[in-house]
Amino acid sequence: MRMKHYPLHLFCILYFIGSWNDCFSQPARIVHDTQQKTVAFGNDRIKITLDYNKTANISSLTLNDQPVIQGSAGVYSKIRTKESSYTTLHLATDPTVTVSGNVISVVGIRYGDPALSIDETWTFTISSSDIKFDIDRTMSKAIVVEQVGFPVFMFNSMDTWEGAYQDYGGLAWFYLFNKKLDTYGVHSSASDFWNSKTGNGLTVSVTAPGQQIAMDYSRTADDKLAYTLAVSPTEMQPRFDPGTNRRRYVRDTTDVWAPFQISAGKSSQRITLSYFDFEAKFGRGKLAGIHQGQVSAVLNTIARIGVIDKEHFGGNSWHTPYGPICLHEQYIAQMGLAINDNNYLKGYQQCLDFYRDHAIKPDGRVWPRWAYSNEDAMPQGFTDKGFYEAQWGYLLDSNPDFVTNVAELYNQTGDLPWVKTHQASCEKALDWIIQRDTNGNGLVEMMTDSHKQKRGSDWIDIIWAAYENAFVNAKLYYALILWTDIEKQLGNTTKEKYYQGFAEKLKESFNKPLAAGGFWDADKKCYIHWRDKDGSTHGNNMVTPVNFMAIAYGLCDDDARRKTILDDIETQMQKENLFFWPICMYSYGAGEGNDWQFPFPNYENGDIFLSWGAVAVKAYASYKPELALKYVKNVLAQYAKDGLAFQRYGRAKQDGLGDDILSGNSLSVVGLYQAIYGINPLYNRFYLDPHITEALAGTQVRYTYRHQPLIIDLAINQYAVSNSRFKIASKTDFGFFATDKELLYFYGSSNQASLKVSTAPVGSLTLDMKKWGPDEISFTQSSKDAASSRLVYQINALHPDRYYTLLINNQTSKRIKSDNKGTLTFEHKTNKGPDEIVVLNK
Template sequence: MTTTRFLFYLLCVACSICSWNICSAQTTNIKNNTQQKTVAFGNDKIRIILDYNKKANISSLHINGQQVIQSDAGVYSKIRTKETSYSTLHLSSDPTVKVSNNIISVAGIHYGDHALSIDETWTFTINNSDIKFDIDRTLSKAIVAEQVGFPVFMFKSMDVWEGAYPDYGGLAWFYLFNKKLDTYGVHSSTSDFWNSKTGNGLTVAVTAPGKQIAMDYSRTADDRLAYTLAISPSEMQPRFDAGTNRRRYVRDTTDVWAPFQISAGKSNQRITLSYFDFEAKFGRGNLVGINGEQVSAVLNTIARIGVIDKEHFGGNSWHTPYGPICLHEQYIAQLGLAINDNNYLKGYQQCLDFYRDNAIKPDGRVWPRWAYSNEDAMPQGFTDKGFYEAQWGYLLDSNPDFVTNVAELYNQTGDLPWVKTHQASCEKALDWIINRDTNDNGLVEMMTDSHKQKRGSDWIDIIWAAHENAFVNAKLYYALVLWADIEKQLGNTTKEKYYTAFAGKLKDNFNKPVSAGGFWDADKKCYIHWRDKDGSVHGNNMVTPVNFMAIAYGICDDDNRTKTILDDIELQMQKESLFFWPICLYSYAPGEGNDWQFPFPNYENGDLFLSWGAVAVRAYASYKPELALKYVKNVLAQYAKDGLAFQRYGRAKQDGLGDDILSGNSLSAVGLYQAIYGINPLYNRFYLDPHITEALAGTQVKYNYRHQRLTIDLAMGRYAVSNGRFKITAKTNFGFFSDDKDLFYFHGGVSSASLKVSTTPKGALALDVKKWGRDEIAFAQSSADVVSNKLMYKVNDLRADHYYSVLINGKLLKRIKSDGEGGLVFEYKSGKGVDEIVVLKE
C-alpha cells in the first residue's frame, strides 16, 4: 500500500468513527421505555418526554434545564366541532414508536369516532441546534371546526415566559393577561417565547405548505399558558365583534378565531423547536449611568404592544377594549429604532403596504384610525377593513404621519425598491394636505374654521383646534423634509424642489409672530396651538407637543426662542415636581375643548401623556442633555413602580389613568437611544450623533444594523462604532458604513462618504479620525491586512483642483491634485502597529 493510499484509508476510518460517534451519541440520547411507554430525547438545550400510553403527547419539556411543560396534557393535537371534541390525549390503542439514529417516528395515532376519523404520524428529528417535529394528518371527511390545536402547548404556568414575539415583531405580553380565559390571537408562523430573568428563550417556528398559520395565547382556568396553533386553508378570521370580526383580544373565552372548514384528506406541517439565549439575542450592552434592565424591559415590552397583528401597527395596545390604531401618530417607525428587531422593521413594511392599499382614499386623504369595532367612528365614516374618521373630528395629521413613518422606516432598512412602491401614495397624501393651503401662506388649513364648531383636528382630538393648526403644520414640515430627500434619491428633482420650497414657506410663516399671521406668541413666549379663520389666537397655554416639535423638527432655529421655551417649561416642571411633561402647562380657555376636560387639569387639558417623550428628549438633548436624561430616568422609575400600563398620568396625583395602554409610553427610552446616545440609522449609513452626559460616559450599546451587530462606545468627546471587522472612532458626530471589503466614513452629518478605504474581503481596519477639514485631514489607522494587497483610499470633501501632500507617519508618500469635486485617491500598504496619515493642502 502506498503512503498516499494508507493516509486515505486512515482518513476514511477516522470519518467513519466520527460519523458513528455522532449517530451513536444521538441514539443514546433517546431512551424508549417500552414498559412505561415513554420516550425521552433531546439535545443540549431541549429535553422532551413523549408519552404514548393510549395517547400521544409531550408530557415534559425542559429548556436549558428549566421545565416549562409538566402536564398530562402538555403538547397534543385537538379538533373541536359543534358536536364534540377530539384529541390525541385519548386514543383507543397505543401508537407505534420506532427509533432510527436521531429520528423518532410515532405512527398509528388514531382518534375520533364513527363520525370522524383522524390519523396522525409524528416524526421527531433531533439536531444539535433544534428539534424538528413533523405532523402528517389525515381526515376521513371535511368538517367545520370550531377550534383546532395543531398542536396545543400547555405551559405549566403563566409566568414560565414573560412574553412571546410573533414573526412580525409584535408582542404577546403575558403580564396583561390579568383574567382567566383571556385570549390573544395573531397571524404568525413563529413565536419567540422569552424570560429575561432566567435568560431562556424558545422559538417555535411552523411551516405548512399551501396553508395559512395562526396562533393564540390563553390564560387557562387553572392559570396555565395555552399556546395553540391553527393551520387552515385560508387566513383565519377573528370571531368577534358582530359585523366587524376584527377583534384579536377576547375575555372569558378561548374562541378568538371564527369557525373554518377543513377538507378531507392529507396535510402536513413542521414545527421547529430551538433554544436561544435572551441576552445574546436581545441584549443591549452595558448602559452606564442608567438602569439598563429597565431600559431593556420598556423597549422589549411597552414599545411593542401597539402592534395588534400582522398588518396592524399602531400606538394603542391590542389589550385596549376597542383596539384602536391611530394612523395620526408619526412615531411608529421611530419605535423600531430602539426596539431594534429586524422582524419589527419587516413587519411594519408589510403593514405600511397594507395601509397604502387600504387606508388612503382615492383623493389622497389618509383614514386616521382603525379599530376592532366601529363605535368610535363618524356615522358611515368607516370602511369594511376597519379604517375610519373619528367621531371627534377630521384628524388631518394622519396625512403627514403616514409619510413620516414610511420615510423613517426606509431610513432604518435602506430598502430603496420598497420605498419606491410608496412614492405615488406618499405624494398623493402630501399633495392632498398641501392643497388645503387655500390662502397660499404655506400653512395648511383644517376642515373647520372655528373652535366653536367643536371638532378636533389632530392627535389631541377633543381640543377643538381649527383652521391653521400649528400641531398639524409642524408634523407636515417634518414629513416634507424627510420626503423631499427621498424624492431626490428616487430621481424626481421636480417633486424634491416642490416639497422643499413648500417646507421653507411653511417654516417662515410658522415662525412669524401671531400679529403677522404666524404661530409665535411673544407675550406668552411660546408657539400657539392654532388660529381660527377670524384671526383669533388659541392654545397659547404652552402646548408642549407643539413647542417640542417646533424645536426638535428644526422649525425653530432661533436659539433665544429655544432657550426661552425649554427653560420656561423646566421652571414649571420644578414648581409642580412633575415626573414628566404635561400635554400643556396651563389651561386651555373655556370652549377650546370638550367640556368635561374642565376645570384644569384634566385629560387632554393638562394631564401627562408619555407618548411625547421622544420629541421632548430630542428638543432638550442638544440644549441641556442632563434635563433630557432626568426625565428618561423618571419614566424608568415609574415603570419600576407600575409597569407604565396606562393611557396617561393625572396632573394632580401623577397616578396612572385610563385602560387605553399606549406603546408611546416607551418613547422616552426611544429618545434616549436616538437623541442622547445619538443612534440614527439612515438609508446609506449608521449615523452617530450623541449628546451624552458625564454620568453616561463608558456606555457600550449593542445594536443591530442591516444584519450586522454593532458595538457603539460612548465617552465624553470620543465615540466609536465597530462591527467586529471595521471600527471608526471620532470626536464628533459621524456616519459609519461597511460592506465586504470597504469602510466608509461620513464626516458630521454629510450624506455622502468623506472617506472610503478598500481592503481585501477578509481584511480588518480601525480608523481614529483626529481632524477633518477642507485643508487638512488626519487620522490614525491600524489594520490586520498587513500581508495582502495595498489599501486604497478615496478622500472627498477637499478643495477642488488643489495640490495636497499625503504624509504617512510624518513622511511624504506623494503629492496629489484633487479633482474637480474635491476628491483624491492614493494607495498605501499598511504596516504593523498604528499609522498616522495626514492629507495636507499645499
C-alpha cells in the same frame, strides 16, 4: 463484585430517577422505554418526553434545565366542533413508535368517533440546534370546526414566559393577561418565548405548505399558559365583534377565531423547536449610568404592544377594549430604531403596504384610525377593512404621519425598491393636505374654521383646534423635509423642489409673530396651538407637543426662542415636581376643548401623556442633555413601579389612568437611543450623533444595522462604531458604513461618503479621525493583524484640481492632485502600530 445486567429501559429508568441529565450525557440522545411507553430525547438545550400509552402527548419539555411543560396535558392535538371535542390525550389503542438514528416516528395516532376519524403521524428529527416536529394528518371527511389545536402547548404557568414575539415583530405580553381565559390571537408563523430572569428562550416556528397559520395565547382556568397553533386552508378570521370580526383580544373565552372548514384528506405541517439565549439575542450591551434592565424591559414590552397583528401597527395596545390604531402618529417607525429587531422592520413594511392599499382614499385623504369595532367612528365614516374618521373630528395629521413613517422606516432599511412602491401614495397624501393651504401663506387649514364648531383636528382630539393648526403644520413640515430627500434619491427633481419650497414657506409663516399671521406668541413666549379663521388665536398655554416638535423638527432655529421655551417648561416642571412633561403646562381657555376636561388639569387639558417623550428628549438633548436624561430615568423608575400599562398619568397625583394602553409610553427611551446615544440608522449609513452626560460615559451599545452587529462606544467627546472587522472613532458626529471590502466614513451629517477605504476581504482596520476639512485632514490608522494588507484610500469633497501633500507619520510621502470633482486617491498598507496620516492643501 459481579454487577447485575439490567435491560436498557430499566437502566435508563434508574438514571432518570437519579438525574435526567446523566442519561443525556450518554452518546445516545434517544431513550425508548417500551414498558413505560415513553421516549425521552433531545439535544444539549431541549429535552422532551413523549408518552404513547393510549395517548400521544409530550408530557415534559425541559429547556436549558428549566422545566417549562410538565403534565398529562403537555403538547397534544385537538379538534372541537359544535357537538364534540377530540384530542390525542385519549386514544383507543397505542400508537406505534419506531426509532432510527436521530428520527422518532409515531404512527397510528387515531382519534375521533364513528362519524369522524382523524389519523396523525408524528415525526421528530433531532439535531444539535433544533428539534423538528412533523405532523401528517388525514381527515375522514370535511367538517366545520369551532377550534383546533394543531397542536396545543400547555406551559406550566403564566409566569413561565414573560412574553412571546411574533414573526412580524409584535408581542404577546403575558403581564397583560390579568384575567382567566384572556386570549390573544395573531396571524404569525413563529413565536419567540422569552424570560429575561432565567435567560431562556424558545422559538416555535411553523410551516404548512398551501395552508395558513395562526396562533393564540390563553390564560387557562388554572393559570397555565395555553399556546395553540391553528392551520387552515384560508386565513383565520376573528370571531368577534358582530359585523366587524376584527377583535384579536377577547375576555372570558378562548374562542378568538371564527369557525372554519377543514377539508377531507391529507395535510402536513412542520414545527421547529429551538433554544435561544435571551441576552445573546436581545441584549443591549453595557449601558452605563442608567438602569440597563429597565431600558431593555421597556423596549422589549411597552414599545411593541401597539403591534396588534400582522399588517396592524399602531400606538394603542391590542389589550385596549376597542383596539384602535391611530394612523395620525408619526413615531411608529421611529420606535423600530430602538426596538432594533429586523422582524419589526419587515413587519411594518408589510403593514404600510396594507395601509397604502386600503387606508388612503382615492383623493389622497388618509383614514386616521382603525379599530376592532366601529363605535369610535363618524356615522357611515368607516370601511369594511376597519379604517375610519373619528367621531371627534377630521384628524388631519394622519396625512403627514403616513409619509413620515414610510420615510423613517426606509431610513432604517435602506430598501429603495420598497420606498419607490410608496412614492405615488406618499405624493398623493402630501398633495391632498398641501392643497388645503387656500390662502397661499404656507400653512395648511383644517376642516373646521372655528373652535366653536367643537371638532378636533389632530392627535389631541378633544381639544377643538381649527383652521391653521400649528400641531398639524409642524408634522407636515417634518414629513416634507424627510420626503424631499427621498424624491431626490428617486430622481424626481420637480417634486423635490416643490416639497422643499412648500416646507420653506411653511417654516417662514410658522415662525411669524401672531400679529403677522404666524404662531409665535411673544408675550407667552411659546408657539400657540391654532388660529381660527377669524384671526383669533388659541392654545397659548405652552402646549408641549407643539413646542417640542417646533424645536426637534427644525422649525424653530432661533436659539433665544429655544432656550426660553425649554427653560420655562423646566421651571414649571420643578415647581410642580412632575416626573414627566404634561401635554400642556397651563389650562386651555374656556370653550377650547371638550367641557368635561375642565377645570384644569384633566385629560387632554393638562394630564401627562408619555407619547411625546421622544420629541421632548430630542428638544432638550442638544441644549441640556442632563435634563433629557433626568426624565428618561423618571420614566424608567415609573416602569419599575407599574409597567407603564396605562393611557396617561394624572397631573394631580401622577397616578396611572386609563385602560387605553399606549406603546408610546416607551418613547422617552426611544429618545434615549436616538437623541442621547445618538443612534440614527439612515438609508446609506449608520449616523452617530451623541449628546451624552458624564454619567453615561462608558456606555457600549450593541446594535444591529442592516443585519450587521455593531458596537457603539460612547465617552465624553470620543465616540466609536465598530463591527467585527472595522472601527471608526471620532470626537464629533459621523457616519459609518462597511461591506466585506469597503469602509466608508461620513464627516458630520454629510450624506456623501467623505472617505472610502478599499481593503482585502479579511483583516481589521481602525481609523481614529482627528480633523476633517477641504484644506486639512488627519487621522490615525491601525490594525490588529500581524500581516499587512493593501489599502486604497479615496478622499472626497476636497478642492477640485488642487495639489495636496500626503504625510505618513510626519514624513512627506507624496504630492497628489485632486480631480475635477475634488477627489483624490492613494495607497497605504495596514500596520499594527498606529500610522498618522495627514493630507494638507499645500
